[in-house]
Each structure stands twice: as C-alpha cells, then as structure tokens.
Amino acid sequence: MHIAIIGAGVSGLLTALELVERGCTVTLFDQQQTGSAASWAGGGILSPMYPWRYPQEVNALARYGKQGYLKWNEKLKPVTGIDFEIHETGMLIFDEDDFEIGLDYAHQHLDPMQQAEYLQHEQIEQVNSLVSPQLQHAIYFPQLANVRNPRLLQSLKSYLQQHPNVIIHEHCPVTDLNTQQQRLVAIRTADGQQHFADQYVLATGAWSAKWSEQLEIEIPVQPVQGQMLLFKTPKDWLSTMCMNKVMYLIPRQDGHIVCGSSMRQCGFDTQTTNVTLEHIQQACFEMVPELAKFPIIKSWAGLRPSSPEGIPYIGQMPQFDNLWANFGHFRNGLCMGPASAQLLAELIMGQTPSFNAEDYSPQRLYEDAIALYK
Ligand SMILES: Cc1cc2nc3c(=O)[nH]c(=O)nc-3n(C[C@H](O)[C@H](O)[C@H](O)COP(=O)(O)OP(=O)(O)OC[C@H]3O[C@@H](n4cnc5c(N)ncnc54)[C@H](O)[C@@H]3O)c2cc1C
Known part of the structure; x- marks a missing residue:
C-alpha cells in the first residue's frame, strides 16, 4: 500500500x-x-505538564511516550548513529494548589509514570540541591523523562x-x-x-x-505560540526537571537547559519578544537562582496545534x-x-x-x- x-x-x-x-x-x-x-x-517533556488538568484521552496516549521512544531509540540508533536521549530526571512540581490533587491522581494510577511523592525542602535538596530555599515543598514524579526532540x-x-x-x-x-x-x-x-x-x-x-x-x-x-530559552550549564548540573506556575526547566544530558514557556494566540507569528523571554527567565530563576550565572545561548518560538x-x-x-x-x-x-x-x-x-x-x-x-x- x-x-x-x-x-x-x-x-x-x-x-x-x-x-x-x-x-x-x-x-x-x-x-x-x-x-x-x-x-x-x-x-x-514526556508527560502532560499537570496530568490531572487534562482529559483521560490525552493521558491515555501520553503515558506510552517514554516507553515508545525507548523502543524506537534502540531500533533507530544503530542505523542513524543518533541517540535522542530519553533523559530520566524526574520532575519536581512546586505549585502548592496542585499538591493534593496531584497526589490523589498519582494514588489512583498504578502506572509507574504517574507515581508521585510529597517532599519537604530537606528531601528536595537530596534530589536537586539547586532548588531555591524559598520553595519549601514539592511533589516529585521520579519516573518522568524528557526526550531531546x-x-x-x-x-x-x-x-x-x-x-x-x-x-x-x-x-x-x-x-x-x-x-x-x-x-x-x-x-x-x-x-x-x-x-x-x-x-x-x-x-x-x-x-x-x-x-x-x-x-x-x-x-x-489554531496555532498557539510558545516561546523558549536555552541555557548552557556544565554537564549534569541540574538533576531534575522543575515546574512552577506552568513554567519549567528541562535539563538535557550535556548541560543544556530548556526553559519555557508562554502561551499566546497571534496567528502564525514566531517572533520572540523581550517581555515574554524575561518573564520565562524570571520564573526559572525563582526555581533555580544559580541559573542566572549561565549564558542564554538561544531563544525561539513555536506554534502548538491547539484543539x-x-x-x-x-x-x-x-x-x-x-x-x-x-x-x-x-x-x-x-x-x-x-x-x-x-x-x-x-x-x-x-x-x-x-x-x-x-x-x-x-x-x-x-x-x-x-x-x-x-
Ligand atoms: C514551546 C513549545 C513547547 C512544547 N513542549 C512540549 C513538551 O514538552 N512535550 C510535548 O509532548 N509537547 C510539547 N509541545 C507540543 C508539541 O511540540 C506539538 O504538539 C507537536 O510537535 C505537534 O507535532 P505535529 O507533527 O503535529 O506538528 P508540527 O511539528 O508543527 O508539524 C507539522 C508539519 O506540517 C507541515 N505542513 C503544514 N501544512 C503543510 C502543507 N500544506 N504542505 C506540506 N507541509 C505542511 C509543517 O511545515 C510542519 O512541519 C510544545 C510545543 C511548543 C511550541
């Protein structure tokens, strides 16, 4: 066919x-x-950002992402020589309003991808020593991964x-x-x-x-624009993905950190704006203040296909x-x-x-x- x-x-x-x-x-x-x-x-990120905010139809497909990419990476790598790095960092979520619902959601799902635990600051430090002391609590999803898209x-x-x-x-x-x-x-x-x-x-x-x-x-x-920033830090500098107020940091294996993102309906415009990039940057510094020591090496915008x-x-x-x-x-x-x-x-x-x-x-x-x- x-x-x-x-x-x-x-x-x-x-x-x-x-x-x-x-x-x-x-x-x-x-x-x-x-x-x-x-x-x-x-x-x-190989999960909806706050899975409990999405319909089960989205989670039913998303749940298979990590496993699917692990399988394809094994098959494609010997042919292409490219490792697209399924990076199993786990994710810390700092939005306090989501703690209860997030933990309930995790308990209702036996799937390891959805498992979560509540952490106090001392426990946060053990999984990610760079998190701001201002953030005293988190829920931690140890199984979450990201793919180097x-x-x-x-x-x-x-x-x-x-x-x-x-x-x-x-x-x-x-x-x-x-x-x-x-x-x-x-x-x-x-x-x-x-x-x-x-x-x-x-x-x-x-x-x-x-x-x-x-x-x-x-x-x-419809297109919904999202802007992103890329920092370069030393290899393995940031140990987990971090998320707060719909902003996130995603560490790659070699020390690149992707930070995002905004949401704006502006047709097919893919221009970034200083105001939005600064907003993303500030939100990320609030989670990981030491990120401010490192250079931003790129910024861009993409168009999500909203439905x-x-x-x-x-x-x-x-x-x-x-x-x-x-x-x-x-x-x-x-x-x-x-x-x-x-x-x-x-x-x-x-x-x-x-x-x-x-x-x-x-x-x-x-x-x-x-x-x-x-
Ligand atoms: C800033 C940002 C952050 C995101 N973060 C995540 C994340 O962490 N995790 C996650 O799961 N998802 C994330 N997404 C969403 C994800 O990127 C999109 O849902 C996904 O890439 C959509 O893939 P697609 O192939 O459908 O669309 P696209 O990648 O946009 O591909 C569509 C293709 O169709 C082509 N095309 C369109 N019309 C025609 C035509 N007439 N003729 C020929 N070609 C045509 C376009 O050129 C394009 O290449 C993010 C998106 C953005 C913008």
Missing part, C-alpha cells in the same frame, strides 16, 4: 515509521524542512531517508486535495505536480484548519474513505506521538487498535458541525 503523508513533524514522521514497519511505501511532504516546526520547538527528529528523518520504501519531499507545500465523491484521488503541490497514493494522511499540525474549506468541514485547530481540550484527531476523516488525520495535539504532541502514530497505522491497516479509537475519531468534527446547526 502506498501512503502519502502531508506534514513531516513528529506526527507525520512517526506515522511514516509505523507504516513502513508494516510493509507500506510512504511519501512524505513538508512545506518547510522536515521536523522544523512545533516538534523541533517543543520541550520534550531536535535529535529525535534528526533520527527519524535519517532513518526514513535511508529506508528503500520512503521518499521525502521538503520545501514542497501541498496546496490542493483533489477529491471525487468519497475519495481523495490526488494531491497537488505548489509546483503544480500531482501526486497519487492509495491512502493520504494529514499531519499538518497548527496548519490543519487550512483544509476546512476544501473538505467542507470546520477543523478547529478543543487538547484531544488530537486521529483516524479516518468523515466522508472520505482514504483520508486520515493525525493532528491537533496541542501541548502534548511529543509525548502523545508514539501512541498516536501507532493508533493511526493500526486503523489504516485494519488492525485491532491498541487504544480506544473512538476517543480520537475525526468523526467528531462532523458531529460538532451538526450540533452547531441544530
């Missing part, structure tokens, strides 16, 4: 990987360089480029979906070329609402036999990536899905539209 995937972020690349593993031929299209949009810009994308691209059944077209925007009755017969790219496949996948992240008009169905996915409640659309598009969706992952597309791609590949191949497919079905686009006009 030949499958065309539009969008080569983490959603499109992992879907391609799952499909070639099942014997398919895949052609990927991206309007930019592969893996240079939200999936590159993100932090790579820019390297993950490099690895996925390299593996797929070397695969005999994959073609990647970069800087090649798809402009039109040519439909006939209930089928997509071809896609057209900006250079005027038509491309044909048996099945087509939309993995177009924050740009997905673009298809609303052509498909005659409203796709409620209602952050639940992605995964599955067959309403009214089309051979058009599929994997978009709308909002703040959690990296941690939901492996499970989302596995679910979509299973659905395309007619295999029994490993997750509750109905929860993510794009059919709800159609039902929402009907409800709107009732």
Whole structure:
C-alpha cells in the first residue's frame, strides 16, 4: 500500500515509521524542512505538564511516550548513529494548589509514570540541591523523562531517508486535495505536480484548519505560540526537571537547559519578544537562582496545534474513505506521538487498535458541525 503523508513533524514522521514497519511505501511532504516546526520547538517533556488538568484521552496516549521512544531509540540508533536521549530526571512540581490533587491522581494510577511523592525542602535538596530555599515543598514524579526532540527528529528523518520504501519531499507545500465523491484521488503541490497514493494522511499540525474549506468541514485547530530559552550549564548540573506556575526547566544530558514557556494566540507569528523571554527567565530563576550565572545561548518560538481540550484527531476523516488525520495535539504532541502514530497505522491497516479509537475519531468534527446547526 502506498501512503502519502502531508506534514513531516513528529506526527507525520512517526506515522511514516509505523507504516513502513508494516510493509507500506510512504511519501512524505513538508512545506518547510522536515521536523522544523512545533516538534523541533517543543520541550520534550514526556508527560502532560499537570496530568490531572487534562482529559483521560490525552493521558491515555501520553503515558506510552517514554516507553515508545525507548523502543524506537534502540531500533533507530544503530542505523542513524543518533541517540535522542530519553533523559530520566524526574520532575519536581512546586505549585502548592496542585499538591493534593496531584497526589490523589498519582494514588489512583498504578502506572509507574504517574507515581508521585510529597517532599519537604530537606528531601528536595537530596534530589536537586539547586532548588531555591524559598520553595519549601514539592511533589516529585521520579519516573518522568524528557526526550531531546531536535535529535529525535534528526533520527527519524535519517532513518526514513535511508529506508528503500520512503521518499521525502521538503520545501514542497501541498496546496490542493483533489477529491471525487468519497475519495481523495490526488494531491497537488505548489509546483503544480500531482501526486497519487492509495491512502493520504494529514499531519499538518497548527496548519490543519487550512483544509476546512476544501473538505467542507470546520477543523478547529489554531496555532498557539510558545516561546523558549536555552541555557548552557556544565554537564549534569541540574538533576531534575522543575515546574512552577506552568513554567519549567528541562535539563538535557550535556548541560543544556530548556526553559519555557508562554502561551499566546497571534496567528502564525514566531517572533520572540523581550517581555515574554524575561518573564520565562524570571520564573526559572525563582526555581533555580544559580541559573542566572549561565549564558542564554538561544531563544525561539513555536506554534502548538491547539484543539478543543487538547484531544488530537486521529483516524479516518468523515466522508472520505482514504483520508486520515493525525493532528491537533496541542501541548502534548511529543509525548502523545508514539501512541498516536501507532493508533493511526493500526486503523489504516485494519488492525485491532491498541487504544480506544473512538476517543480520537475525526468523526467528531462532523458531529460538532451538526450540533452547531441544530
Ligand atoms: C514551546 C513549545 C513547547 C512544547 N513542549 C512540549 C513538551 O514538552 N512535550 C510535548 O509532548 N509537547 C510539547 N509541545 C507540543 C508539541 O511540540 C506539538 O504538539 C507537536 O510537535 C505537534 O507535532 P505535529 O507533527 O503535529 O506538528 P508540527 O511539528 O508543527 O508539524 C507539522 C508539519 O506540517 C507541515 N505542513 C503544514 N501544512 C503543510 C502543507 N500544506 N504542505 C506540506 N507541509 C505542511 C509543517 O511545515 C510542519 O512541519 C510544545 C510545543 C511548543 C511550541
């Protein structure tokens, strides 16, 4: 089976990987360089930031992120030579209002990823000696990890480029979906070329609402900008991820520390602003004051593909036999990536899905539209 995937972020690349593993031929299209949009810009925390604030549909996929990336890293590393570092640092959360609900949530879930304990400052010092003395309490999630997402994308691209059944077209925007009755017969790219496949996948992240008009169905996915800062500290300087008031620090193995993030709806603007970067910086210094000694080496902004409640659309598009969706992952597309791609590949191949497919079905686009006009 030949499958065309539009969008080569983490959603499109992992879907391609799952499909070639099942014997398919895949052609990927991206309007930019592969893996240079939200999936590159993100932090790579392999859990929703406060899991209890998210619907169970998000947690059900996110829970599988760490395990999924460990598996793919083992498989891809010998071929690509790239280790995308699943860094098991654990996470300290300092928001006192979340302690009770967070611990309750942890107790209700037997999954080791969700386990948490309450720590007083002396105990915090034992797991992370750099936390500000102002922060007297925390809840600690020892199993949480982060993935080095820019390297993950490099690895996925390299593996797929070397695969005999994959073609990647970069800087090649798809402009039109040519439909006939209930089928997509071809896609057209900006250079005027038509491309044909048996099945087509939309993995177009924050740009997905673009298809609303052509498909005659409203796709409620909007870009939400997030800004980030990168510090360079010595290797193994910061031992855990830290989070407070929706701001976080993510240590990489070599001492880089990713700090974020803001939330702003400003269309497709990816400019950073000094005011926002300073706000992020201050929030991070409040958690780890000594970070102020180290240089900021980079800042950037990315566009999250927001969707209602952050639940992605995964599955067959309403009214089309051979058009599929994997978009709308909002703040959690990296941690939901492996499970989302596995679910979509299973659905395309007619295999029994490993997750509750109905929860993510794009059919709800159609039902929402009907409800709107009732
Ligand atoms: C600041 C920030 C921090 C984040 N932190 C985390 C985190 O810690 N953990 C986590 O799990 N998630 C995080 N996220 C969210 C995560 O990055 C996204 O949910 C995820 O990357 C979405 O992946 P995607 O492949 O769907 O979208 P993208 O990576 O945006 O990929 C979509 C691709 O589609 C291409 N495309 C669009 N339209 C077309 C077209 N017409 N033709 C061809 N190509 C097209 C684009 O060029 C793009 O490459 C963060 C995001 C941001 C911005």
